[in-house]
Amino acid sequence: xxxxxxxxxxxxxxxxxxxxxxxxxxxxxxxxxxxxxxxxxxxxxxxxxxxxxxxxxxxxxxxxxxxxxxxxxxxxxxxxxxxxxxxxxxxxxxxxxxxxxxxxxxxxxxxxxxxxxxxxxxxxxxxxxxxxxxxxxxxxxxxxxxxxxxxxxxxxxxxxxxxxxxxxxxxxxxxxxxxxxxxxxxxxxxxxxxxxxxxxxxxxxxxxxxxxxxxxxxxxxxxxxxxxxxxxxxxxxxxxxxxxxxxxxxxxxxxxxxxxxxxxxxxxxxxxxxxxxxxxxxxxxxxxxxxxxxxxxxxxxxxxxxxxxxxxxxxxxxxxxxxxxxxxxxxxxxxxxxxxxxxxxxxxxxxxxxxxxxxxxxxxxxxxxxxxxxxxxxxxxxxxxxxxxxxxxxxxxxxxxxxxxxxxxxxxxxxxxxxxxxxxxxxxxxxxxxxxxxxxxxxxxxxxxxxxxxxxxxxxxxxxxxxxxxxxxxxxxxxxxxxxxxxxxxxxxxxxxxxxxxxxxxxxxxxxxxxxxxxxxxxxxxxxxxxxxxxxxxxxxx
Amino acid sequence: xxxxxxxxxxxxxxxxxxxxxxxxxxxxxxxxxxxxxxxxxxxxxxxxxxxxxxxxxxxxxxxxxxxxxxxxxxxxxxxxxxxxxxxxxxxxxxxxxxxxxxxxxxxxxxxxxxxxxxxxxxxxxxxxxxxxxxxxxxxxxxxxxxxxxxxxxxxxxxxxxxxxxxxxxxxxxxxxxxxxxxxxxxxxxxxxxxxxxxxxxxxxxxxxxxxxxxxxxxxxxxxxxxxxxxxxxxxxxxxxxxxxxxxxxxxxxxxxxxxxxxxxxxxxxxxxxxxxxxxxxxxxxxxxxxxxxxxxxxxxxxxxxxxxxxxxxxxxxxxxxxxxxxxxxxxxxxxxxxxxxxxxxxxxxxxxxxxxxxxxxxxxxxxxxxxxxxxxxxxxxxxxxxxxxxxxxxxxxxxxxxxxxxxxxxxxxxxxxxxxxxxxxxxxxxxxxxxxxxxxxx
Numbered sequence: 001x002x003x004x005x006x007x008x009x010x011x012x013x014x015x016x017x018x019x020x021x022x023x024x025x026x027x028x029x030x031x032x033x034x035x036x037x038x039x040x041x042x043x044x045x046x047x048x049x050x051x052x053x054x055x056x057x058x059x060x061x062x063x064x065x066x067x068x069x070x071x072x073x074x075x076x077x078x079x080x081x082x083x084x085x086x087x088x089x090x091x092x093x094x095x096x097x098x099x100x101x102x103x104x105x106x107x108x109x110x111x112x113x114x115x116x117x118x119x120x121x122x123x124x125x126x127x128x129x130x131x132x133x134x135x136x137x138x139x140x141x142x143x144x145x146x147x148x149x150x151x152x153x154x155x156x157x158x159x160x161x162x163x164x165x166x167x168x169x170x171x172x173x174x175x176x177x178x179x180x181x182x183x184x185x186x187x188x189x190x191x192x193x194x195x196x197x198x199x200x201x202x203x204x205x206x207x208x209x210x211x212x213x214x215x216x217x218x219x220x221x222x223x224x225x226x227x228x229x230x231x232x233x234x235x236x237x238x239x240x241x242x243x244x245x246x247x248x249x250x251x252x253x254x255x256x257x258x259x260x261x262x263x264x265x266x267x268x269x270x271x272x273x274x275x276x277x278x279x280x281x282x283x284x285x286x287x288x289x290x291x292x293x294x295x296x297x298x299x300x301x302x303x304x305x306x307x308x309x310x311x312x313x314x315x316x317x318x319x320x321x322x323x324x325x326x327x328x329x330x331x332x333x334x335x336x337x338x339x340x341x342x343x344x345x346x347x348x349x350x351x352x353x354x355x356x357x358x359x360x361x362x363x364x365x366x367x368x369x370x371x372x373x374x375x376x377x378x379x380x381x382x383x384x385x386x387x388x389x390x391x392x393x394x395x396x397x398x399x400x401x402x403x404x405x406x407x408x409x410x411x412x413x414x415x416x417x418x419x420x421x422x423x424x425x426x427x428x429x430x431x432x433x434x435x436x437x438x439x440x441x442x443x444x445x446x447x448x449x450x451x452x453x454x455x456x457x458x459x460x461x462x463x464x465x466x467x468x469x470x471x472x473x474x475x476x477x478x479x480x481x482x483x484x485x486x487x488x489x490x491x492x493x494x495x496x497x498x499x500x501x502x503x504x505x506x507x508x509x510x511x512x513x514x515x516x517x518x519x520x521x522x523x524x525x526x527x528x529x530x531x532x533x534x535x536x537x538x539x540x541x542x
Numbered sequence: 543x544x545x546x547x548x549x550x551x552x553x554x555x556x557x558x559x560x561x562x563x564x565x566x567x568x569x570x571x572x573x574x575x576x577x578x579x580x581x582x583x584x585x586x587x588x589x590x591x592x593x594x595x596x597x598x599x600x601x602x603x604x605x606x607x608x609x610x611x612x613x614x615x616x617x618x619x620x621x622x623x624x625x626x627x628x629x630x631x632x633x634x635x636x637x638x639x640x641x642x643x644x645x646x647x648x649x650x651x652x653x654x655x656x657x658x659x660x661x662x663x664x665x666x667x668x669x670x671x672x673x674x675x676x677x678x679x680x681x682x683x684x685x686x687x688x689x690x691x692x693x694x695x696x697x698x699x700x701x702x703x704x705x706x707x708x709x710x711x712x713x714x715x716x717x718x719x720x721x722x723x724x725x726x727x728x729x730x731x732x733x734x735x736x737x738x739x740x741x742x743x744x745x746x747x748x749x750x751x752x753x754x755x756x757x758x759x760x761x762x763x764x765x766x767x768x769x770x771x772x773x774x775x776x777x778x779x780x781x782x783x784x785x786x787x788x789x790x791x792x793x794x795x796x797x798x799x800x801x802x803x804x805x806x807x808x809x810x811x812x813x814x815x816x817x818x819x820x821x822x823x824x825x826x827x828x829x830x831x832x833x834x835x836x837x838x839x840x841x842x843x844x845x846x847x848x849x850x851x852x853x854x855x856x857x858x859x860x861x862x863x864x865x866x867x868x869x870x871x872x873x874x875x876x877x878x879x880x881x882x883x884x885x886x887x888x889x890x891x892x893x894x895x896x897x898x899x900x901x902x903x904x905x906x907x908x909x910x911x912x913x914x915x916x917x918x919x920x921x922x923x924x925x926x927x928x929x930x931x932x933x934x935x936x937x938x939x940x941x942x943x944x945x946x947x948x949x950x951x952x953x954x955x956x957x958x959x960x961x962x963x964x965x966x967x968x969x970x971x972x973x974x975x976x977x978x979x980x981x982x983x984x
Contacts, residue, residue: 051751080699081679084686097754099696103761104710107731166733170726178726186730191738191758199745277682278795280833280845367831367848391639397852397909504750 034086035507037493038385038486040514047506049207049540052196053096054220055082059109061225061258063188066149067117069125078109085502087494088382089269092502098194110188118181127180134176139167139183146184150193152219152226153212163187196220200540207540211235214538218246221499221531222253224262243533250532254525263306263528264299266498270382270491271354273298276363276443283368284442286331293328294359294443300341301357310523313491317353317482320346332358332444349438350445351474353482355379358443365441369401372412373426376433376458383481384460385490386428395422403450409434427465431458435477488518492527499531509536583667583887584938584964585813585897587877588660588822590646590691591869592830593851594905595930598920599863602627602946613863615932617871621878623944624894624934626982630950631929632906632914634974640828642913643904644690647822649954649971656972658693659957664820666966670768671820674707674809675700676802677832678824681793689827695757700824703792704784704804711812712778731766738762774886775815783807783876799838802869803876810880814893820964825869828904840868851908856921862908873901878934897935898963900956906930915950931956933982937963940984947981955979 054062056079064073080101085092098106117126124131129138143163147155155163163183171179187193196216200207209217215235219227227235231249234240240249253259268274274295281287300323305311311319321343329337334344346352354360364374380386398415401408412434416426435458440446448454456473460480469484471477481487492514493507503509513530516522522530531537599613608627610619618625635654637645645651647658656662664671671694678700679689690697701707742755783803790797805823812818826832826846834850835843842861844850850862881894888896906912906927915928931953936943940963949955958976961968962983970976 049748049751051754053754080702081681081685083697083699084684086687090684094750095696097696098758098761099698100694100761100764101696101698103758103765107727107765110730111727162733162736166729169729173725174721174723178721178723182723182726182730185727186733189730189734189762191734191741191755194758195741199748199751272683274682275680278680278831280831280849282833282844282849367845391641391911394910394912394914395639397854397911400852400854400858 034387035497035505036385037087037497037507038490039493039507040489041508041511043508044511044535045506045508046206046536046539046541047500047509048504049199050093050501050504052091052093052198052220052501053098053194054196055091055096055224056080058220058224059106059194061223062150062193063109063113065226066146067113067126069122070113070116073113078105078112080105084269087269087497087502088272089266089498091498093504094502096501106189106194107185110185113188114181114184117184118177123177123180130176130180136164136168138176139164139180142180143183143187147187149226150187151190152196152216159192198540202542206542209538209540211238211240214240214246217537218249218253218532222250222262222528223256223258224265225258241538246532246537247529250529251526254529260303260307263525264302266495266528267298267302269498270494271360272363272378272382273354273357273359274363276359279363279365280367281362281442287362287442290328290331290358291362293325293331294357294362296325297323297328298354298357298359301354304343306524310525312517312520312523312527313488314482314520315353316524317355317478317487320352322346322357328358331442347445349447349473349475351439351478353478355436355478356439356474361436361439361443362441365443368441370408370437370439370441372408372430372433372437373416374433375436376429376431379432379477379481380429382494383487383490385486385493392425404452407437407449407452407454409437409455428461432460432477434458435471435474438473485518489514491524492517495524495528496531496534499528500536503536506536510534583816583819583896584940585816585893586660586663586820586960586964587809587813587897587899588647588960589869589873589899589901590822590824591866591901591903592640592643592826592828592905593847593908594903595866595907596853596859596863596909596920597907597918597925597927597930598923599859600866600930601629601925601928605629605946605948608944608946613860614867614930615870617867617874618878618932618934621874621882621894621934624936626933626941626943627946628931628933628956628979628982629926629928629946629948630915631931631953631956632916632950633904633929634952634954638913639911640688640904643828644687644693646902646904646953647691647957648693649952649957649974649976653690653693653697654972656693657695658691658822659960659971660692660820660822661694662968662971663961663964663966666961666968667819667964669819671822672707672711672812672818673698673700673822673824674704674805675702675824676805677793677795677798677826677830678702679827680830688829689824691824692822700822702801704787704801704808705789707805708781708784708808708811711808711818712773712815728766731762735759735762735766772816775811779811779815781807781811795832796836798832798834798836799872802872803838806872806876807880810877813881813897814883814886816887834865834868840864847908854909854920859909859920870901873899873934881935891936891938894934895936896938898937898941898960899934900960901930901932901934903930929953933960933963938965940965941982942984945981947979949979949981951977951979959983 082090083095084090085095127142143160166186167179167183170182197213200209212235215227215231219231239245276294277291305316305319323341323343324337325340326337364378365371399411412430416422416430435456437454437456459467460469462468469480471480496510510531513527517527608622608625610616610622633642633645634649635651637651644653648654660671673692679685685699692698738755738759742752745752787800787804792801809821829847831845831847834840850865853859853862882892885891885893885896906929907918910918917924918927954971954976958968959978959982962978
């Protein structure tokens, strides 16, 4: 069946799944209204000023660059995982706070790092002057050098004096090294280190970010670490105020190893492909052997589409290849491959693009069966930006698989479609998930389901229950979604939200770049780079 | 209590421990004799196990005296006289399905605007609450709303590593070697406090960002104010299960059993020594598919959520019951047994007498996804289902024990009962009036 995309699809309104079913998060729950990431505006807007607490990864990367003599830090366990926000990303500025737990962990980290840096093993490298001239000037040089990297700007004289005086005070009661240690502890706990300032200064009707703030935004947004030498040099003369300069820097940073990792961070948060690692498939004993390979396969696929082919959302969803190692090729049934990352064409019925990746198919499935609901919801939430629905109360679990007697689709239709209360919500995503039914719980292709024929046809409804699109199978679904403006708008909106740490809830921050991505003029990588020329990158509301 | 009295009690405790065989007998005898409420402080330990329980393998058939004759609760048999089962609780505030984890300890759907009960009680008693977690979130997905159980202003990420928990709970009470750097830490924190305050003052008109810094400021001030914790024991405890865990990856599902045991061991010592009077141990997270085929586990290689808790058939529900029983078995073997020693602060009773252990979940029946009390039908038979809530320990004499109590009330009343049990009575939670559960109050 060919795709039939209704013109209304792009204007598909949010489905509000309320009514007969009482569910949390609804009216009167007191929750803030969740932003619509697919929302488009006539022109780009700027968000509010923000203090963005560094993520655990950013904190560690910054310390490692500030005190490179220590090498890779043994303190990762001191800084715990950051909370994942509703949008799926662990870098939302409104949720990255310094409560009691984080403050404790930061203090522990600071003490561990400072103790190490001032130990006999590292002192001569970290602070060479300590051996010859252990005085205030020596401490001052440490504060200047480490502080510059930690604060992403030179310290003021007043700030410098604070740390030097703290060291001197401690030294009076102990020794030079201990004084240096506690000056470092104070630096490593400073709010000037902990937060990326995107506050700016009031200029006319809005706030202009300062040169060091812009440099930090570029660096952390594109590499997850503090500004490098080249970026720091551009602070002089306010060169980063020039959009062309910022764009060039963004492109440069995205090509670094840290830039690649940063791009994967977005894809992990957006698609959840890495969640397959935590799944269990008891009926397939060797599944646990290939979970990590599936993640690597998806990352090679993203690397190929986004970096090597400069692809956009359309290519991401419809690319007809993947990259396999021998173990995974055997698992899927591709046959022998050469090497550990051979690019192979997908057989005609084996799907295309990101949605056909084993990591996605197995990650969004049950332990012992596929899940049209989980897969459909993934598309519904992450590719159409529909609001996440909380499961209502007292919903019996769907019937157990009965291979050879009932197909998964039949079980879901019997439980969900046949029940008005269930179907009230499930009609919006189960029919999307049916398109994946040619893939089992482990992500492998199946032409039938234990001998029963598979019906992989599905549809997308709007809020008025009008059919906006119909498709048959995962390839058809992928092309339908790829051709739908809403999909690209959703992805571009979520990517901007991620890059800007939530942007204070403002979703229309990069409308020009989103247009370019939508028309295929640019790919995803260039889209991310062009976020650097959005007004929000250098300005904030007053 | 004077220092000399305290030392005397410590010596009595150590003597009892040294006597070995005599101690349990002494405790048992004293338990018979002592029924009055103690002045010694009461420990609270909250033990969260997700995905409910299959009621046909959990529930006592009727109210009255508790006997640990169900599949799931059988491991509590040695402590039957100290155990209560509350039948009839349902989630408050419309909290439903697995999302009810956010209401389990806060009392309110999505967590409401207040703190979780451990923090509320800790604040009232002027103590610190501490949260540990046995793989409390998926390492591949991160700490998310599926993991939110304990709320201390923000959702708190439980400490995943028992080694870190041991360090947190005992290091502060150990005398430092060499130069005491406490004053230097205070000076550094003071500098940070000044900087955060200064940054906050500079943010004129930016309320949201100022609020962030206010939280930061209060957190630094709390760190400054925290001193060495109470330690009723002498010397650092030894941890055999922590040693067995070693440096293994605490987020690796294969290590679940070792991590759970190590957490329970650390918790037991912290309760005995009084270094952490209010503890929460969060096991897993909602929708967790952790494979229960790990070494030392119940030997059922299925995922906890899909493979086990969703079971409808008899065989599957029996397996789920075995897995939920495993949590009680480890609780009894590692923690409850360890607590059955004289309380160093009140040697006439055991630590278990002076503790309140609360076992809870976010749903009633895993396959039904219900978080309320009411009938469910299993293989054509009707059962009255409810949140599986169990208390163990005498709560310093404030609670009756050895009972099965029917209380068809919101679970916030159970939270109020916990607060009463540890000497921090509450009349409301989150602005909502609450009552203690009458059948439990002595």
